[in-house]
Amino acid sequence: MTTSYDAIILGAGIVGAACALECARAGMRVAIVERDSIGSGATAAGMGHIVAMDDSPAQLALTSYSRSLWNQLAPELPASVEYHACGTIWVAADDEEMAEVHRKFDYYATQGVEAEVLDSNALAVAEPNLVRPLAGGLLVTHDAVLYPPCAAGYLVEQAQQHGAIIILGRAVTSAAHGRVHLDNGTVLQTAIIVNATGSLASQLTPGLQIKPRKGHLIITDRYPGYLHHQLVELGYLKSAHSSTSDSVAFNVQPRKTGQLLIGSSRQFDSDNTRIDHKIVAAMIERAALYMPGLPSLSALRIWSGFRAATPDKLPLIGPTEDPTVFLATGHEGLGITTSLGTARLLVDHLLARPTAIPLAPYLPSRLPSTHPSDEAIHV
Amino acid sequence: MSKQMRSEQIQITIDQEPMTVAAGSTVAVAIALAGLHCRTSITGEPRGPLCAMGICFECRATVNGIAHSRTCQLLCEPAMDIRTQ
Numbered sequence: 027m028t029t030s031y032d033a034i035i036l037g038a039g040i041v042g043a044a045c046a047l048e049c050a051r052a053g054m055r056v057a058i059v060e061r062d063s064i065g066s067g068a069t070a071a072g073m074g075h076i077v078a079m080d081d082s083p084a085q086l087a088l089t090s091y092s093r094s095l096w097n098q099l100a101p102e103l104p105a106s107v108e109y110h111a112c113g114t115i116w117v118a119a120d121d122e123e124m125a126e127v128h129r130k131f132d133y134y135a136t137q138g139v140e141a142e143v144l145d146s147n148a149l150a151v152a153e154p155n156l157v158r159p160l161a162g163g164l165l166v167t168h169d170a171v172l173y174p175p176c177a178a179g180y181l182v183e184q185a186q187q188h189g190a191i192i193i194l195g196r197a198v199t200s201a202a203h204g205r206v207h208l209d210n211g212t213v214l215q216t217a218i219i220v221n222a223t224g225s226l227a228s229q230l231t232p233g234l235q236i237k238p239r240k241g242h243l244i245i246t247d248r249y250p251g252y253l254h255h256q257l258v259e260l261g262y263l264k265s266a267h268s269s270t271s272d273s274v275a276f277n278v279q280p281r282k283t284g285q286l287l288i289g290s291s292r293q294f295d296s297d298n299t300r301i302d303h304k305i306v307a308a309m310i311e312r313a314a315l316y317m318p319g320l321p322s323l324s325a326l327r328i329w330s331g332f333r334a335a336t337p338d339k340l341p342l343i344g345p346t347e348d349p350t351v352f353l354a355t356g357h358e359g360l361g362i363t364t365s366l367g368t369a370r371l372l373v374d375h376l377l378a379r380p381t382a383i384p385l386a387p388y389l390p391s392r393l394p395s396t397h398p399s400d401e402a403i404h405v
Numbered sequence: 406m407s408k409q410m411r412s413e414q415i416q417i418t419i420d421q422e423p424m425t426v427a428a429g430s431t432v433a434v435a436i437a438l439a440g441l442h443c444r445t446s447i448t449g450e451p452r453g454p455l456c457a458m459g460i461c462f463e464c465r466a467t468v469n470g471i472a473h474s475r476t477c478q479l480l481c482e483p484a485m486d487i488r489t490q
Binding site for chain 1: 447465471472473
């Protein structure tokens with residue numbers, strides 16, 4: 027006997043959870059299949075920022091749209107999600123970076139992203155534990171942080187209240203042509219399959235240009251009042267995180283608990299979650315340049331995880347060559363921010379509703395397939 | 406108690422209140438003698454030394470400005486500034 031659904035979501039990370047809720051809310055019969063536990067992959071490994079990011083116009087469109095959906099949802103979120111509307115300060119170390127603060131401010135103003143320029147003094151007042159003097163910074167007012175596994179859990183719960191069912195502890199062995207095969211032999215039939223398995227997505231949908239990109243994070247003990255905003259060095263995009271080599275950048279977040287989350291690192295060509303102590307040391311050294319007191323705080327835990335990285339740093343959202351298979355993956359370091367926007371765009375597309383922002387920049391078809399059989403066609 | 410047996414006394418402050426303890430006392434003991442607990446958990450419960458050997462981290466307090474010091478592993482020193490968390 028087979029069971030039939032309107033939509034089966036593969037993966038209960040934050041993106042899959044958001045897709046499940048959006049589909050269930052639209053009245054679809056939804057199942058979510060999760061191999062491990064809810065929000066246990068990149069969702070658990072990441073920092074949990076809700077941020078506007080402008081690496082490209084399409085990135086800003088999606089992050090800003092999705093952030094507005096989080097801002098709207100915030101009052102409903104349970105305390106366990108630890109939503110903290112702390113704002114982000116992009117920290118400028120010198121005059122050159124301060125020029126970038128002004129450029130960013132002007133650009134954000136044209137895009138409706140509220141921000142405030144801080145001069146050297148205002149930055150020191152806003153964050154007394156930063157080194158002095160720094161040139162200033164850009165406070166992005168409506169950015170926030172949250173605790174991602176609980177956010178994913180909340181979205182799944184909401185989906186369940188709208189009738190979705192969740193199948194936990196079962197791996198998917200294949201998902202194509204409207205059929206999802208589970209590792210216990212069960213076959214589920216569905217009109218729509220949404221592959222939201224992050225960096226593992228190409229195992230079920232071959233040919234995707236997704237590479238796992240390893241990151242490390244450090245969490246400290248509780249130091250309430252030590253830090254008030256999420257801080258990111260302005261060199262974050264330009265110098266520190268080039269798309270090919272290993273890199274670190276200063277990024278620190280205050281958690282509602284008073285803990286500090288210290289990042290960040292990016293490494294390709296690593297296939298295991300072992301802690302790379304050279305990278306962790308480089309992260310701490312980088313952080314100490316901005317916050318000299320950080321190394322004397324007590325760290326509780328260091329861990330690593332994998333982001334699902336695409337070549338153009340934009341996610342894959344939408345249809346594939348298999349008319350039953352849709353993608354919601356490739357969110358790299360922005361999956362928490364962009365989860366709600368991804369889900370809304372995907373379901374608007376599925377139901378042929380107008381989308382709030384154009385879907386085109388995120389369509390999987392923009393990237394050539396790496397699948398061998400596809401390459402053969404081009405020979 | 407004979408005079409020779411009496412140990413040297415030192416002055417410290419706990420939560421800004423002056424206090425005298427015997428030299429060689431751990432900070433955890435000084436806090437207990439003051440009738441206080443080392444810290445309050447996130448859910449509002451009192452916490453103090455459980456393992457008394459530096460493993461459980463239940464006895465943390467701020468000592469001379471350093472938060473999360475394990476008080477069971479620290480001996481009181483003259484003029485030490487101890488603050489419960």
